[in-house]
Amino acid sequence: xxxxxxxxxxxxxxxxxxxxxxxxxxxxxxxxxxxxxxxxxxxxxxxxxxxxxxxxxxxxxxxxxxxxxxxxxxxxxxxxxxxxxxxxxxxxxxxxxxxxxxxxxxxxxxxxxxxxxxxxxxxxxxxxxxxxxxxxxxxxxxxxxxxxxxxxxxxxxxxxxxxxxxxxxxxxxxxxxxxxxxxxxxxxxxxxxxxxxxxxxxxxxxxxxxxxxxxxxxxxxxxxxxxxxxxxxxxxxxxxxxxxxxxxxxxxxxxxxxxxxxxxxxxxxxxxxxxxxxxxxxxxxxxxxxxxxxxxxxxxxxxxxxxxxxxxxxxxxxxxxxxxxxxxxxxxxxxxxxxxxxxxxxxxxxxxxxxxxxxxxxxxxxxxxxxxxxxxxxxxxxxxxxxxxxxxxxxxxxxxxxxxxxxxxxxxxxxxxxxxxxxxxxxxxxxxxxxxxxxxxxxxxxxxxxxxxxxxxxxxxxxxxxxxxxxxxxxxxxxxxxxxxxxxxxxxxxxxxxxxxxxx
Amino acid sequence: xxxxxxxxxxxxxxxxxxxxxxxxxxxxxxxxxxxxxxxxxxxxxxxxxxxxxxxxxxxxxxxxxxxxxxxxxxxxxxxxxxxxxxxxxxxxxxxxxxxxxxxxxxxxxxxxxxxxxxxxxxxxxxxxxxxxxxxxxxxxxxxxxxxxxxxxxxxxxxxxxxxxxxxxxxxxxxxxxxxxxxxxxxxxxxxxxxxxxxxxxxxxxxxxxxxxxxxxxxxxxxxxxxxxxxxxxxxxxxxxxxxxxxxxxxxxxxxxxxxxxxxxxxxxxxxxxxxxxxxxxxxxxxxxxxxxxxxxxxxxxxxxxxxxxxxxxxxxxxxxxxxxxxxxxxxxxxx
Numbered sequence: 001x002x003x004x005x006x007x008x009x010x011x012x013x014x015x016x017x018x019x020x021x022x023x024x025x026x027x028x029x030x031x032x033x034x035x036x037x038x039x040x041x042x043x044x045x046x047x048x049x050x051x052x053x054x055x056x057x058x059x060x061x062x063x064x065x066x067x068x069x070x071x072x073x074x075x076x077x078x079x080x081x082x083x084x085x086x087x088x089x090x091x092x093x094x095x096x097x098x099x100x101x102x103x104x105x106x107x108x109x110x111x112x113x114x115x116x117x118x119x120x121x122x123x124x125x126x127x128x129x130x131x132x133x134x135x136x137x138x139x140x141x142x143x144x145x146x147x148x149x150x151x152x153x154x155x156x157x158x159x160x161x162x163x164x165x166x167x168x169x170x171x172x173x174x175x176x177x178x179x180x181x182x183x184x185x186x187x188x189x190x191x192x193x194x195x196x197x198x199x200x201x202x203x204x205x206x207x208x209x210x211x212x213x214x215x216x217x218x219x220x221x222x223x224x225x226x227x228x229x230x231x232x233x234x235x236x237x238x239x240x241x242x243x244x245x246x247x248x249x250x251x252x253x254x255x256x257x258x259x260x261x262x263x264x265x266x267x268x269x270x271x272x273x274x275x276x277x278x279x280x281x282x283x284x285x286x287x288x289x290x291x292x293x294x295x296x297x298x299x300x301x302x303x304x305x306x307x308x309x310x311x312x313x314x315x316x317x318x319x320x321x322x323x324x325x326x327x328x329x330x331x332x333x334x335x336x337x338x339x340x341x342x343x344x345x346x347x348x349x350x351x352x353x354x355x356x357x358x359x360x361x362x363x364x365x366x367x368x369x370x371x372x373x374x375x376x377x378x379x380x381x382x383x384x385x386x387x388x389x390x391x392x393x394x395x396x397x398x399x400x401x402x403x404x405x406x407x408x409x410x411x412x413x414x415x416x417x418x419x420x421x422x423x424x425x426x427x428x429x430x431x432x433x434x435x436x437x438x439x440x441x442x443x444x445x446x447x448x449x450x451x452x453x454x455x456x457x458x459x460x461x462x463x464x465x466x467x468x469x470x471x472x473x474x475x476x477x478x479x480x481x482x483x484x485x486x487x488x489x490x491x492x493x494x495x496x497x498x499x500x501x502x503x504x
Numbered sequence: 505x506x507x508x509x510x511x512x513x514x515x516x517x518x519x520x521x522x523x524x525x526x527x528x529x530x531x532x533x534x535x536x537x538x539x540x541x542x543x544x545x546x547x548x549x550x551x552x553x554x555x556x557x558x559x560x561x562x563x564x565x566x567x568x569x570x571x572x573x574x575x576x577x578x579x580x581x582x583x584x585x586x587x588x589x590x591x592x593x594x595x596x597x598x599x600x601x602x603x604x605x606x607x608x609x610x611x612x613x614x615x616x617x618x619x620x621x622x623x624x625x626x627x628x629x630x631x632x633x634x635x636x637x638x639x640x641x642x643x644x645x646x647x648x649x650x651x652x653x654x655x656x657x658x659x660x661x662x663x664x665x666x667x668x669x670x671x672x673x674x675x676x677x678x679x680x681x682x683x684x685x686x687x688x689x690x691x692x693x694x695x696x697x698x699x700x701x702x703x704x705x706x707x708x709x710x711x712x713x714x715x716x717x718x719x720x721x722x723x724x725x726x727x728x729x730x731x732x733x734x735x736x737x738x739x740x741x742x743x744x745x746x747x748x749x750x751x752x753x754x755x756x757x758x759x760x761x762x763x764x765x766x767x768x769x770x771x772x773x774x775x776x777x778x779x780x781x782x783x784x785x786x787x788x789x790x791x792x793x794x795x796x797x798x799x800x801x802x803x804x805x806x807x808x809x810x811x812x813x814x815x816x817x818x819x820x821x822x823x824x825x826x827x828x829x830x831x832x833x834x835x836x837x838x839x
Contacts, residue, residue, distance in 0.1 A: 332714040351705035351773040364714035
C-alpha cells in the first residue's frame with residue numbers, strides 16, 4: 001500500500017520518564033532519495049532513529065518496510081530486515097583488518113573454517129563496486145584515516161542493507177575533501193535506488209545533498225519539505241522555533257560603549273579540524289555572544305581561549321600580553337573562568353561537597369601549598385550560596401544531590417570565587433528550570449555592569465539578544481559575521497546563521 | 505547522641521573497625537594472654553606490641569597506596585621497590601655511613617616512583633600495566649644489586665631502625681606514626697587531598713577547574729615510591745639482610761586489601777587514611793591470630809581468604825541490603 005515508500009513510519013510516540021521524546025511523528029523515506037532529518041538538540045532525531053532501528057521500543061505507532069508491517073526488537077533484527085545504521089562514532093574494531101570489519105559475524109566459511117581468500121575478495125569487490133574506493137583490505141582498520149574508516153562502516157552497512165541506510169552525523173569528523181568523497185558515494189548509492197536518511201548539523205551539507213528534509217522540534221513533527229522549495233532561513237526558524245514570553249520578565253542589557261583596548265583579543269586563532277581562524281575582541285564589561293547552530297564551533301572557540309585545546313596557529317592576547325600556549329591553570333591566573341557546556345562531565349565533581357566544588361578553582365589559582373583554611377572556605381562558600389540562592393540544606397551536601405539548576409549555580413560560584421575578569425559561559429542555562437534560567441541571565445547582566453567581561457554562548461537566541469552587546473555568528477566552524485546594537489535581533493541572527501554575512 | 509551514633513555507623517571507618525574489634529575479641533577468648541603486655545629491660549613485649557611492630561612496613565606502603573588509589577590509580581610495583589631499596593641499603597652500608605645509605609635508598613624509591621608516575625601521567629599507560637613493568641623488572645634489579653645472594657647486614661646503627669626500642673616501644677612504630685601524621689597533614693593542610701579526590705572523582709571537571717592532573721599523578725607515585733623505600737629499609741633492618749627474591753613478596757596485594765578494607769574505593773575519589781590504618785592492622789592481626797592459633801600452614805590462606813571475603817561483604821551496601829531484605833521476602837512468600 002506504500003509502494004512509493006521504502007520505509008514509512010506513522011504516528012510514532014515514545015515517552016521517557018518525564019519527557020515525551022516523540023509524539024505522533026510521521027516519517028517517510030522514498031526509493032532513491034536522500035532524506036535529511038533536522039532539529040536542534042533534544043528535538044527527537046536520535047530517538048526517532050533509535051525507534052526505527054529497534055534500539056528503543058516505541059510506545060505507539062507503526063513502521064512499514066515496503067508494504068510489510070515491522071516491529072524490530074533490536075538493532076540486529078532491524079539490520080536483518082534491511083535497515084542499516086552508521087553512527088557518528090565509528091563503531092568498528094580498529095585492531096581488525098578492513099575485511100574482517102566488513103564481514104564480522106558473517107564471515108564466509110568453508111569446511112567450518114573462515115575462508116580468508118573469499119573474504120578478502122568479497123571485501124575488495126564490495127568497496128570497489130559499491131563505494132568506488134580501492135584500499136588494501138588486509139590492513140588493519142587503524143592504519144586508515146577516519147574518513148576511510150567511515151567508508152568501511154558504510155560499506156558494511158550497505159552490504160547488509162537491502163535498501164535503507166541511516167547515516168547519523170557521518171560528516172562531523174571529516175574534512176571537506178572527505179565529505180565530498182562521502183557525498184559522491186551517497187549519490188552513487190542513491191542512483192542504485194537506495195533510500196538514505198542523513199542526519200547532520202551542517203546546513204550547507206544538508207542543502208547540498210538532500211532531496212527532502214523532515215524537521216522535528218521538541219519531539220513533534222514540524223513538517224516534511226522538498227529541499228528545493230525551502231530557504232535556509234525558513235529551515236532555521238522551523239528548527240529553532242520561537243519561545244517568547246519568559247524573556248519579557250528578564251532585564252535587558254544596558255548597552256555600553258566598548259573600549260578600544262579590549263581585555264582579550266585574538267588574531268586568526270585556530271585549531272585545524274576544530275575551528276577555522278577566528279578574530280574576536282572582548283572589552284571590559286562587555287557581553288559578547290557566540291551564536292550558531294550546534295556543531296558550528298561555538299564550544300571549540302571557548303575551549304581554545306581557555307586552553308583546554310591547544311591552538312595550532314594565530315595569536316591570543318590578554319591584557320596586552322601575548323599568550324604563547326594557553327592551559328587552564330594559566331587561564332585562571334590571567335583572570336579567565338570557564339563554565340563548560342557539559343555540566344555533568346566537565347563541570348561538577350560529583351563525589352565532592354558543594355563547598356569543595358566551589359573552592360576548587362580558587363584553590364588551583366592559589367596553588368597546592370597555599371591551602372585555604374577551612375574557616376575561610378566556609379565563609380566563601382556561604383557567601384556564594386547566599387548570593388546565587390543555591391538551594392541546599394548544607395554546604396557539605398554532595399553536589400550530585402542537587403538539581404541541575406543548582407549544580408550550575410555551584411559551578412558559577414566556583415568561577416565567581418576566583419574573581420575573574422572574563423567569564424566564559426557555554427550554555428549556562430541549558431537543561432535547567434525557567435526560574436534558575438532567569439536568575440542566571442540577570443546575574444550575567446549584573447556582573448557585566450560591575451565590569452566583568454563575559455563570553456556568552458547559548459542556543460536560545462532571545463537570551464542572546466537580551467544579554468549581549470555584540471554577537472559573533474559562526475557557521476560550520478567559520479566566523480561568518482557579527483551583529484551589534486540595533487541590528488541585533490532574533491531574526492537577523494537567524495538569517496545570518498542561515499544565509500551568511502552577505503559578502504560571501 | 506543518637507544522631508552521633510547513626511553518623512558514626514554510616515562513617516566509612518565503622519565496618520572495618522567492627523571487624524578489627526571482633527577479631528581482637530576472638531583472640532581474647534581463644535588465646536590466653538593475648539592482651540598481656542610485659543616489661544623486659546624497659547621494653548614492652550606482648551602480642552599487641554608485636555602486631556603493631558610487624559604491621560609497620562605494610563602500613564607505610566598501604567598509606568602510599570591509598571593516595572594512588574584515591575586518584576583511580578594502582579601501584580603494584582611496591583613489593584619490588586621494597587626489594588630494590590632493601591638490597592641497595594644493604595649493599596651501601598658497607599661502603600658508606602648509615603645516614604647516607606638510608607638517604608640513597610629513599611632516593612632510589614623516589615626514582616622508582618618517578619618512573620611509574622611518568623609512565624602513567626605522561627605516556628598515559630594504564631596504571632596496572634605501567635607499574636607491572638617495575639614489579640617484574642624490580643626483582644631482577646634487586647638481584648643484580650645483591651649479586652644473586654642474600655646480603656647480610658652487620659651494622660648496629662642500621663639495625664636500630666627496624667629492631668631498636670625508643671621509650672619502651674619498637675622504633676618502627678614511631679616511623680609508621682610519622683608517615684601517617686605527615687600524610688594526614690598533607691591531606692588536611694595542603695590542597696593535595698582536595699585535588700586527589702577531585703581527580704579521582706572526575707578527571708575532566710578537575711582539568712576544567714585548573715587542576716593539573718599530570719603533576720599530581722607524578723607526585724603521588726613518587727610518594728608511593730618513598731613509602732615503599734621506607735618499608736624496604738625497615739624490613740632489611742629488621743631481618744638484618746636483603747633477600748631480592750622474597751623481601752616484600754605479595755605485599756602490594758595486602759596493601760591494596762588494607763586500603764579497600766579501610767573504605768577507599770578502587771574507583772577513586774574519597775580516601776580514608778584512618779581506614780587504611782585499621783585495614784592494615786586488621787590484616788596483620790589476622791596473620792598473627794592464624795599463627796598463634798596453630799592453624800596448619802596449608803590452610804592458613806583459605807582462612808585468610810574467608811575472613812577477607814566476609815569483611816568485604818560486610819562493607820558492601822548491596823550485600824547489607826540483601827541481608828536486611830531476606831526475612832521480609834520470606835514473609836511475603838509465606839503469605
